[in-house]
Amino acid sequence: MTTQKALAEEFEGNRQRLLAMATRVLGSSSDAQDVVQEAWLRLVRQEPGSIENLAGWLTTAVGRLCIDVLRSRTAKGEVSYEEQFQAPVVLLDDDPEDLAVQADRVGLALLVVLRSLRPDERLAFVLHDMFAVPFTEIAAVIEKSPDAAKMMASRARRKVQGAASPAHTHREKGRVVDAFLAAARHGDFDALLEILDPDLTWELHGQNRMVSRGRKDLLRALTHGPTSDVIARRVVVNGQPGILAWSPEGTPVALMACTVNDGRVTKIASLTDRSRLDRIDLPAPVASDGMVAGPDA
The missing domain is CATH 1.20.140.160 (PhyR, sigma-like (SL) domain)
Structure with missing residues (x-):
């Protein structure tokens, strides 16, 4: 040299x-x-x-x-902006035993x-x-x-x-996310206050930036936004509970990764950029409870 x-x-x-x-x-x-x-x-x-x-x-x-x-x-x-949603693996959240096998296969x-x-x-x-x-x-x-x-x-x-969560732990976290979905669908403010941690962090990942907000902002979006037209259901995002939302036409509009601790949602990372969602292998829409996906970041 x-x-x-x-x-x-x-x-x-x-x-x-x-x-x-x-x-x-x-x-x-x-x-x-x-x-x-x-x-x-x-x-x-x-x-x-x-x-x-x-x-x-x-x-x-x-x-x-x-x-x-x-x-x-x-x-x-x-946490790195890209790391949260870099090539995420999204699965329908059905049987925890089957999910554990799938998670091992794809390296979650x-x-x-x-x-x-x-x-x-x-x-x-x-x-x-x-x-x-x-x-x-x-x-x-x-x-x-x-x-x-x-x-x-x-x-x-x-x-x-040893990273895979036991099936019962996965089920418990899934029930919390299900309760969150139900409360959002009905606009049940008191239930949302019980489910969402007071110090919750809501990260909105857009095309080129991430905006961090809190529980107050999320509550405002959930209780004042339209909920009837959006289809949403619980999924697994990189091995953790999450939510996938579709438009009435079946187009993915939001992917959310939820962190659940002690029976409460402590963090939600939302991806709403359509171009990035299009590049992710996402499950097809299924009938479920509707809820607002949140504004674009």
């Missing part, structure tokens, strides 16, 4: 691998692109000839940058659990189990010993393998 051109060519040869790795770790293609670009900027500042193994150096640089991004999200209590456990892992655990798991990076190299990235890196990946793997 004696010239800038040669360095750029070798970097380009690693770009797709780095992007794939960063996207898996971060759950966001845009964040991954930013990380890989930053790795390039750091690379060109290195002394010529100072890097013996460019691929290894880039893996380390991108890995550490990913950890920085994940730690920043954790500190701010954020991985989608759900990765967000709960510590940044170094997440990186160690992705690098080793998805990209076959040796623990000696992972250790250099996370600045731990190879044995510690192996333990982190193993711990993350156990969390992923």
Whole structure:
């Protein structure tokens, strides 16, 4: 690597691998692109000839940058905009036993659990189990010993393998979402107050942005918006309870991922952008209770 051109060519040869790795770790293609670009900027500042193994150096640089991004999200209590609805798997919520089998087949456990892992655990798991990076190299990235890196990946793997919720837990959360749907259909304000947590977060994901609102805004939309023309039913979104709503013509108008804790809905993430909904493999509409889908973000 004696010239800038040669360095750029070798970097380009690693770009797709780095992007794939960063996207898996971060759950966001845009964040991954930013990380890989930053790795390039750091690379060109290195002394010529100072890097013996460019691929290894880039893996380390991108890995550490990913950890920085994940730690920043954790500190701010954020979830990547793309991660919530990146290639979501949506299933009709019928028998929990069957859903557990389907969830295992499509890898829903991985989608759900990765967000709960510590940044170094997440990186160690992705690098080793998805990209076959040796623990000696992972250790250099996370600045731990190879044995510690192996333990982190193993711990993350156990969390992923044990991610599926028991059937009874799934049923309990499903009943909460069903009660939410029924209360919304009837405009039952008191029931909605009981079901929706006072500190509920309502995220509206539009085409290019996310707007965060609270319970008051959701209640206003549910109790003052039209409910009779919209068909909605409970579904499973990435292994968690959710709601899918269709227009009378059968066109999907909203997909909602619900977080249920202690018998109350604590968070709803809504996707209402029609172009993004069209790109998702969604179940066909079925007769169910109507409710408002919420305004576009």
